[in-house]
Amino acid sequence: MEYTQLGRTGLKVSRLVLGTMNFGEVTSEADGHALMDAAHAAGINFFDTANIYGADDHKGLTEEILGNWFAKGGGRRERTVLATKVYGNVTNDGKAWHEQSWPNHDRLSALNIRREAEASLRRLRTDHIDVYQFHHVDRLTPWEEIWQAVDVLVQQGKILYAGSSNFAGWHIARANEAAARRGSLGLVSEQCLYNLAERRAEMEVIPAAEGYGLGVIPWSPLHGGLLGGALRKQREGGGARSTSGRSADSLNSREQREQIQAYEDLCDKHGLQPGEVGLAWLLTRPGVTGPIVGPRTQEQLDSALRAVELDLTEEFLGALDEIFPGPGPSPEAFAW
Numbered sequence: 001m002e003y004t005q006l007g008r009t010g011l012k013v014s015r016l017v018l019g020t021m022n023f024g025e026v027t028s029e030a031d032g033h034a035l036m037d038a039a040h041a042a043g044i045n046f047f048d049t050a051n052i053y054g055a056d057d058h059k060g061l062t063e064e065i066l067g068n069w070f071a072k073g074g075g076r077r078e079r080t081v082l083a084t085k086v087y088g089n090v091t092n093d094g095k096a097w098h099e100q101s102w103p104n105h106d107r108l109s110a111l112n113i114r115r116e117a118e119a120s121l122r123r124l125r126t127d128h129i130d131v132y133q134f135h136h137v138d139r140l141t142p143w144e145e146i147w148q149a150v151d152v153l154v155q156q157g158k159i160l161y162a163g164s165s166n167f168a169g170w171h172i173a174r175a176n177e178a179a180a181r182r183g184s185l186g187l188v189s190e191q192c193l194y195n196l197a198e199r200r201a202e203m204e205v206i207p208a209a210e211g212y213g214l215g216v217i218p219w220s221p222l223h224g225g226l227l228g229g230a231l232r233k234q235r236e237g238g239g240a241r242s243t244s245g246r247s248a249d250s251l252n253s254r255e256q257r258e259q260i261q262a263y264e265d266l267c268d269k270h271g272l273q274p275g276e277v278g279l280a281w282l283l284t285r286p287g288v289t290g291p292i293v294g295p296r297t298q299e300q301l302d303s304a305l306r307a308v309e310l311d312l313t314e315e316f317l318g319a320l321d322e323i324f325p326g327p328g329p330s331p332e333a334f335a336w
Contacts, residue, residue, distance in 0.1 A: 001014050001015070001016070001042060001043025001044060001305075001308065002014070002015045002308055003015065003045075004215075004289055004290070005215070006081075006131070006161070006188060006189055006215045006289055007188040007189055007209075007213050007214045007215035007289070008188065008213030008214075009161060009188050009215075011081065011130070011160075011161070011188075012045075013045060013046040013081050013215075013289060013290065014043060014044045014045050014046050014290060015283055015289070015290040015308055016044050016046075016279075016290050016291065016293055016304055016305070016307075016308060017044075017046045017047070017048050017083075017217055017289075017290050017291065017292045017293065018035070018036065018039045018044050018046065018047045018048065018292075018293065018294075018295075019048050019049075019219070019292040019293060019294035020032065020036075020047060020048065020049045020053065020062050020065070020066060020294070021049070021050070021053050021062065021294055022294055022296055023049075023053070023061075023062045023065045023066070024053070024054045024055060024058070024061035024062045024064075024065055025053075025054065025055050025061075025062075026296060027296055029065045029068065031296075032065050032069070033065070033068075033069045033072075034298075035295060035296075035298070035301060036066075036069050036076075038298060038301055039301065040076070040079060040080075042301070042305050045079055045080060045081050046080075046081045046083070046290065047066070047080050047081070047082055047083065048083045048084075048191070048217070048292055049062050049063055049066055049082075049083070049084045049085070050062070050063075050084055050085035050088075050133075050135060051063060051084060051085060051086055051088065051090050051116055051119065051120050051123075052085075052087075052088035052089075052090055052135070059088075059089075059090040059091075060090050060119070060120075060123050063084065063120055063123035063124050064123045064124075066082075066123075066124055067123050067124040067125035067126070068125070070124065070125050070126055071125050077126055080130075081130045081131065082124065082126065082129055082130045082131070083129070083130060083131035083132075083133055083163065083189075084120050084124070084129055084131075084132065084133065085132075085133040085134070085135040085165060086108070086112070086113055086116045086117065086120070086132065086133070086134060086135060087106065087107060087108060087134060087135035087136045087138070088106055088135060088136075089102075089105050089106040090105070090116065090119065091105050107138045107140065107141060108134055108138035108141045108146050108149075109138075109141050109145065109149075110145050110146070110148060110149035113146070113149040113150065113153070114149060114152070114153070117129065117132065117153055117158055117159065118158075121158060127157070127158070128157055128158055128159060128160060129158065129159045129160070130159075130160050130161065131159075131160070131161045131162070131163045131188070131189060132150070132153070132159040132161070132162055132163070133162070133163040133164060133165050133189070133191060134146075134162070134163070134164050134165060134167075135165050135166070136165065136166050137164075137166070137167050137168070137171045143174060143175055143178035143179070144178060144182070146175075147178060147179050147182050147184050147186075148182075150162050150184070151182070151184055161185070161188045161189070162185070162186070162187055162188065163187055163188055163189035163190065163191065163214075163217075164187050164189070164190050164191070164214075165190070165191035165192070165219075166191070166192060166193070167190055167192070167205070168204065168205065169203075169204030169205050169207065169208035169209075169330075170204070170208070172187060172190060172205070172208040172209060172212055172214065173208055173211075173212065175187050176212045186212070187212065187214055188213070188214060188215065189214050189215045189216070189217055189289065190205065190208075190209045190214045190215075190216055190217065191217040191218075191219055191292070192205050192206075192216065192217075192218060192219065193218070193219055193220055194206070194216065194218035194219075194221070194282070194285075194288075195218060195220060195221050195222060195223045195227060195278060195282065195291075196223070196227055196263070196278055196281055196320060196323075196324045197223040197226055197227060197250065197256075197259075197260075197324060198220075198223055199324065199325075199326040199327060200327055201216075201218075202326045202327060202328075202329070203327045203328070203329065203330045203333050204330045206285075206286070206287050207329070207330070209287055210286065210287040214287075215287070215288075215289035216285075216287045216288045216289060217288075217289055217290065217291070217292060218282055218288060218291045218292065219291075219292045220292075221278060221279055221282055221291035221292065221293065222275055222278045222279070223250070223278075226250050226251070226260060227260075227263070227274055227275065227277075227278035228274055228275035228278065229264060229267075229273065229274040229275060230251060230260060231251070231257070231260055231261055231264055232264060232274075234251070259323060259324065262323050263320075263323050263324070266316075266319055266320070266323065270316065272310070273303065273306075275303055275304075275307075276303055276304075276306050276307040276310055277307075277310070277312070277320075278307075279291055279293070279304060279307035279308075279310075280307045280308075280310035280311075280312055281312065281317070281320060283307070283308065284312060284317065
């Protein structure tokens with residue numbers, strides 16, 4: 001496994017991030033524990049979760065599964081850089097979480113940040129969170145209030161760093177300028193949708209992250225399975241996941257279907273697996289710390305690990321750019 005610094009921090013993290021969103025809903029607790037053990041065995045030390053992950057009637061279940069795994073001991077917590085998130089409503093009383101509309105039980109008020117940090121710590125069965133991420137931008141709460149709450153948690157030793165997720169470039173700038181005025185460290189990472197088929201983050205989000213020293217953590221690196229050999233799996237009658245949601249929308253478009261076919265043909269020509277190429281491409285991108293992978297099987301984890309060792313030539317990278325052209329830099333992408 002290769003390691004890199006998380007943004008401008010001294011924290012070393014693996015170039016693959018283990019995503020746990022499926023734990024509890026798709027992946028059983030036992031299978032989740034086995035995957036986390038396998039990730040550690042392979043050198044992956046950066047695990048990502050969120051307070052709302054779990055099931056519709058049990059938000060927080062995923063954090064509980066991680067907490068039970070940490071409680072097994074054996075250095076599991078000590079070897080893990082743990083990232084979780086705050087923003088969504090996690091109220092549980094037997095009803096679907098989105099039916100609970102109590103005020104102050106979501107977003108980034110100082111009250112909710114404090115309450116959810118404490119709740120995550122209990123579920124995770126740990127005394128601190130390494131990277132506490134804002135799952136979405138809060139357009140109602142001033143940054144001065146957000147950073148005040150974060151600074152208190154840092155001073156208490158309950159969190160070490162703050163990160164963002166799904167922020168626009170100007171949100172990153174505004175957040176870190178507000179932090180600088182307080183003498184705070186500010187955001188150190190941004191978790192965004194970024195992959196070969198969805199490159200809009202290159203226009204402003206990634207330049208902002210680079211400018212302010214944030215490590216970029218792409219989520220959905222294979223675009224919901226679209227870049228994992230979706231057409232091949234469809235022809236073979238498997239891969240239900242590759243023909244639903246975002247993938248289905250793309251494959252229903254003739255232009256995008258042709259684009260994916262060209263991508264799979266290019267991979268076949270060079271004897272490469274599409275999913276491994278999609279991950280390896282992200283590892284070549286400026287500012288990227290590591291993509292989030294959410295394996296459901298040991299085979300999928302092994303495939304992700306092979307991507308770290310894959311060396312893509314400049315010629316091959318150029319061919320990928322021809323198939324999936326990026327938007328270009330801002331403002332040149334939309335102006336002269």
